[in-house]
Amino acid sequence: MVQHTAVYFTAFTLLITAASAATGYHNHTVGGTAGWFFNSTTNTPSTNYSSWAASQTFNLGDYLIFNTNSNETVIQTYNKATYLNCTADDSDNGTFIYDSGSSRFSEALTVPVPLTTVGLNYFFSDTGVDSVQCSRGMAFEITVQRGLGLPPSLNQPPPPPYAEPPGPDTEAQSPPVTVAQAPNGGGAFGRRADKWLAVYGFAAAMLMLR
Ligand SMILES: *[C@@H]1O[C@H](CO)[C@@H](O)[C@H](O)[C@H]1NC(C)=O
Ligand SMILES: *[C@@H]1O[C@H](CO)[C@@H](O)[C@H](O)[C@H]1NC(C)=O
Ligand SMILES: *[C@@H]1O[C@H](CO)[C@@H](O)[C@H](O)[C@H]1NC(C)=O
Ligand SMILES: *[C@@H]1O[C@H](CO)[C@@H](O)[C@H](O)[C@H]1NC(C)=O
Ligand SMILES: *[C@@H]1O[C@H](CO)[C@@H](O)[C@H](O)[C@H]1NC(C)=O
Ligand SMILES: *[C@@H]1O[C@H](CO)[C@@H](O)[C@H](O)[C@H]1NC(C)=O
Numbered sequence: 001m002v003q004h005t006a007v008y009f010t011a012f013t014l015l016i017t018a019a020s021a022a023t024g025y026h027n028h029t030v031g032g033t034a035g036w037f038f039n040s041t042t043n044t045p046s047t048n049y050s051s052w053a054a055s056q057t058f059n060l061g062d063y064l065i066f067n068t069n070s071n072e073t074v075i076q077t078y079n080k081a082t083y084l085n086c087t088a089d090d091s092d093n094g095t096f097i098y099d100s101g102s103s104r105f106s107e108a109l110t111v112p113v114p115l116t117t118v119g120l121n122y123f124f125s126d127t128g129v130d131s132v133q134c135s136r137g138m139a140f141e142i143t144v145q146r147g148l149g150l151p152p153s154l155n156q157p158p159p160p161p162y163a164e165p166p167g168p169d170t171e172a173q174s175p176p177v178t179v180a181q182a183p184n185g186g187g188a189f190g191r192r193a194d195k196w197l198a199v200y201g202f203a204a205a206m207l208m209l210r
Helices: 002-022 049-054 080-085 129-135 185-209
Strands: 027-029 063-069 074-077 095-098 108-114 119-124 139-145
Touching: 049 139, 074 108, 080 119, 119 129
Parallel strands: 027 063
Antiparallel strands: 063 108, 074 095, 074 119, 119 139
């Protein structure tokens, strides 16, 4: 009887573990309750983001949730030089700028950033004269692990390789444009698209290697 209970308990525990592994994507609230804020009076970030990042495990398909306002920006980059320089370079295809387009100060924002690339990812806020927010510690790096891989919602199919050239009367049938989440401005869409292409290419390469 006792053994049976133990066996059932073990099976139950395994089931629970399997279930949480199957849906094991996590949302990480950046800075915990401190959020992603900078105090422009004291010139300090609201918490130590490196310490916060060191307390978490990041996997593909997880999101970073930045609870912030329009006084800060969220820059994501795979380029360490960009991170160390605290400067977002628009022409850098490994850098993504998430902003609200808001021109007002102190407007509350929540910025979700999906983690779609394995390895080092860097984040900072480039606001202020000489990127003072970044240089005063509003910056952190994380290492993203493979985990369960990208969920289908973040693993978009590639664009078709060839599109039928439009005929004389197809003007009304131009394909719908899907704008990806959160890029700023028109330039970012292209960079974002490059990224999806890279993600898909990587996935295809992995399949071919199997
Ligand atoms: C994580 O955040 C994303 C983006 O805001 C959202 O779509 C998803 O439902 C969240 N997942 C969980 C488990 O809260
Ligand atoms: C910034 O810090 C000062 C001094 O500690 C404090 O009085 C003020 O409320 C803080 N501002 C914000 C927006 O948290
Ligand atoms: C933040 O924490 C890290 C350790 O996680 C430490 O090395 C660093 O000096 C801290 N930064 C500040 C400004 O206290
Ligand atoms: C570094 O940042 C400065 C401005 O803070 C900028 O003028 C310079 O072009 C940046 N260098 C690189 C390599 O991005
Ligand atoms: C980014 O640009 C560099 C050259 O500037 C190129 O070698 C690289 O393949 C590009 N990466 C992506 C993901 O498009
Ligand atoms: C946002 O920035 C403006 C202008 O620097 C400042 O007056 C305001 O207190 C800031 N708000 C917060 C919440 O830090």
